[in-house]
Amino acid sequence: MSSRLEGKVVLITGGGSGIGQATAIELAKLGAHLAITDVNLEGAHDTYRLCGGKPHYCGVMDVSSKADVELRVSEIVAGLGRLDHVFNCAGINPTSYPLTDTTDEYWDKLVNVNLKGIYLVTRATIPHITTPGGSYVNVSSICGLYPQAEQAVYCATKHGVIGFSKSMALELGLKGVRTNVVAPGYIDTPTNSGVVKGEEYVTRMEEGNSLGRLGTPEEVAGVVAFLMSEKAKYMNGSVVEVHGGLKMLES
Incomplete structure (x- = not known):
């Protein structure tokens, strides 16, 4: 079993x-052909180069736009011939606000990207994943399992990802297509809300982790690759926490 x-x-x-990006690099090493998309074309191109260029696809996709998603999916299928797996990773990290300070615009932004985006991409790609063994891996968060104060909107979207994914696992399972979720904890990325807050908050995150450090994008990527592989072929509707062993969960 490979x-x-x-x-x-x-x-x-x-x-x-x-x-x-880390997942794209990992999957390229495993021989996958990638359709690398991002709302930031420069970032997508950087990943494309890091993955060795051809036979991969690279393009802009705004996951909150139905028209954009459908156009890109049709281009990808036309260019690469089919789809086997989808990694729904696009998302916006939270800013901590008391609910009374939260704007409608903030709600719309997070819901449209973090939750509606997965809905639009999944709906557009289902007709093209026709071979048993295909899968979806969707990104939630520890906040989708363990709510935090002043992050109600973000937590709502990440809870929603889990509920949506479990429903899709039931809906697509009989077709041989699996749906699973990764729920990362404190991962060292430039957009991590704690990293954005500065060194003091990073220290708090490290001290609240049983391994005493933040995770790396590559450590999440390894889990995603496993979930797509034949080694995980009986995993469907699972939520895999990737957080190093949290000791505290607070905003």
């Missing part, structure tokens, strides 16, 4: 940085 993904076609959203 963990390689030789010749498999994988769509990655949010592939221009962080976990998306």
Whole structure:
């Protein structure tokens, strides 16, 4: 039973940085053909180069736009021939606000990207994943399992990802297509809300972790690759926490 993904076609959203980029690099090493998308074209191109260029696809995708998602998916299938796996990684990290300070615009932004984006990409790609053994891996967060104060909107979107994914696991399972979730904890990326807050908050995150450090995007990427592989072929509807052993969960 192989963990390689030789010749498999994988769509990655949010592939221009962080976990998306690290996962693209890992999957390329395993022989996958990638459709690397991001709202930031420069970031997507950087990932494309790091993955060796051809036979991969690279393009802009705004996951919150139905028209943009459908256009890109049709281009990807036309260019790469099919789809086998989808990694829904595009998302916006939280800013801590008391709910009374939260704006409608902030709600719309997070819901449209973090939750509606997965819905749009999944709906557009289902008709193209026709071979048993295909899968979806969707990114939630520890906040989708353990709510935090002043992050109600973000937590709502990440809880929603889990509920949506479990429903898709039931809906697509009989077709041989699996849906699983990764729920990262404190990962050292430039957009991590704690990293943005500065060194003192990073120290708090490290001290609240049983391993005494932040995780790396590559450590999440390894889990994603496993979930797509034949080694995980009986995992469907699972939520895999990737957080190093948290000792505290607070905002």
